[in-house]
């Protein structure tokens with residue numbers, strides 16, 4: 001694939017958080033690929049507001065400023081600063097039941113609110129009555145409203161509207177976001193005293209990559225809901241009796257004019273292999289911040305042996321902020337949380353594939369852009385082609401899959417033909433599986449050879 005010939009909108013390095021649109025007072029909009037697009041101007045670049053368009057500072061420096069001098073703080077090169085590390089779930093109420101993983105993402109806001117440490121929560125909720133934009137950042141100001149925002153939304157969202165409300169409405173806020181969004185907010189806080197002062201707590205999610213809104217459309221379409229006819233989607237339906245990683249999708253909407261509700265395990269749907277990256281947003285591949293290094297508390301899925309067997313789900317938890325550390329320690333004592341202490345290696349292992357793609361193999365993606373003489377962001381890793389040849393091929397095919405998925409899906413919608421999209425994507429997907437199969441076979445053969453030669457059979 002000649003990336004130079006691709007529509008420029010599909011190779012933007014802007015994570016499109018809406019922070020730039022808020023800062024330079026411009027409009028941000030969803031384009032026909034289902035990705036947010038915003039205008040980047042020179043003042044914004046010079047003021048260092050955008051993570052990928054400035055090299056004034058980086059996540060190492062900002063996290064050091066925030067947490068480097070705290071008492072009892074630890075540092076791990078892979079996961080950043082931390083005061084405490086855990087794996088577990090919320091024991092009180094229905095927080096875990098109603099959540100994607102262990103429920104800490106909703107529970108922590110409830111705690112901050114009940115303890116009168118904040119007046120509002122900025123998080124992602126369903127947008128009522130809008131089928132073109134199913135989810136958006138909204139502000140919750142009661143426990144019920146906070147609980148209503150639970151669950152992971154694999155959907156594009158942006159911050160410009162809520163930041164405007166924060167600017168115009170005095171109060172203390174907590175916010176949740178993926179790594180590039182939290183980092184963008186940290187950069188903005190340096191230039192915008194009102195935002196810096198009012199957003200008191202930043203909660204971070206781990207994020208393998210961002211999806212375009214067409215990911216949701218594709219899931220719905222496979223279940224019979226044509227694009228535009230879906231009114232609700234739950235990307236993380238817990239399926240009792242299955243592993244937590246074997247979750248389902250629930251979709252509501254209209255099929256042939258009739259209101260319908262459907263649930264399917266994701267394992268029975270195409271485009272759910274996160275390694276392949278169908279509908280991946282290009283900018284997602286240019287963050288090297290896997291563990292949301294500038295967030296006060298970081299939450300992810302405990303994709304770990306001993307935890308995935310439990311269909312109810314568990315979180316991996318990285319605590320950086322002192323007040324949050326205290327709240328968690330108190331709640332462990334009173335039984336509201338059910339956490340196991342853990343270490344940096346275990347937290348890292350829960351995201352080892354994501355880390356390999358996002359951080360360890362980013363040098364190769366940067367190398368490719370340099371070779372094509374394409375402008376690209378300065379990252380904490382240097383460009384290099386020095387990864388195993390097989391991994392280079394995997395990186396190449398992942399790029400083909402994600403870019404082509406946007407193009408072919410747009411064409412399929414125009415043609416009204418889902419099968420067209422599937423027929424275009426399957427050869428790419430099969431190429432990817434072939435590569436993985438060969439790698440696996442080679443690994444098994446290598447191991448066999450080593451065992452036989454150690455027993456002097458070979």
Ligand SMILES: Cc1cc2nc3c(=O)[nH]c(=O)nc-3n(C[C@H](O)[C@H](O)[C@H](O)COP(=O)(O)OP(=O)(O)OC[C@H]3O[C@@H](n4cnc5c(N)ncnc54)[C@H](O)[C@@H]3O)c2cc1C
Nearest residue numbers: 099100101102103104105106123124151153207208300301
């Ligand atoms: C795009 C994306 C990719 C992710 N990739 C990974 C991954 O690779 N590995 C991993 O371990 N975890 C990943 N996560 C995080 C994981 O899916 C869970 O959200 C996390 O474990 C918290 O679960 P919980 O049960 O504690 O949260 P819940 O109690 O279910 O609460 C979730 C909170 O997150 C907010 N939220 C939901 N969607 C978004 C969004 N798009 N942007 C900002 N806030 C949002 C909700 O409003 C709510 O406040 C990802 C999340 C997203 C949004």
